Amino acid sequence: MAGKKSKFELKIVENVKIIRKSLSKPQTYIGMILDVSDGYIGQIESEKWPAMYTLDQLNKIALDFNCSPKDFMPIEGVVEGDSIEN
Template sequence: MTKIEQYIIDKIKTLRKEHCLTQLELSQKLDMSDSFISHVEAPSKRAKYNINHLNRIAEIFNCSPKDFWPDKPL
C-alpha cells in the first residue's frame, strides 16, 4: 500500500468514526458488499477506494472529495 492510499483510507476512517458509522453501514451506503470497507481498511487486503468511491463518500459526508487528500505530496 502506498503512503497516499493509506492517508486517504485513514482520513475516511476518521470521518466514518466521527459520523458514528460502522464499516458495514458505510459499505451499505455505498451499495457495496457488506465487507467492502473492512477490506479497504485492512492492510492485508487489496481493496482500495477508486475515484467514484471517493465522490460518493464525499456526498455521504457532505464534503468535497479533495478533503480526503493531503495538502502536500507525500
C-alpha cells in the first residue's frame, strides 16, 4: 500500500491519540509541541495520508505527556495481514 501507513504505524498513531485524548489534549496542542500545524497532526492521525511521527517527535510528545516513548508502541509486533488490535 504505497502512500499509506503500515498497520504498525497506525497502531503507534492510535496509541498516541488514545493518550492524547486521555489527557484532554487537542491536535493543536501536539502541533504546538512539535512546531507543526494541527492540520499536519490531522494528516498523521488519518489512515489516508502517509504522514507519520518521527522518533524524535514521539520523544518530544512523551516528554510532554510524562510517559515513555515505549507507551506509543504496540505491545507485540504487528503482522501486516492481521488486524491492528492489541
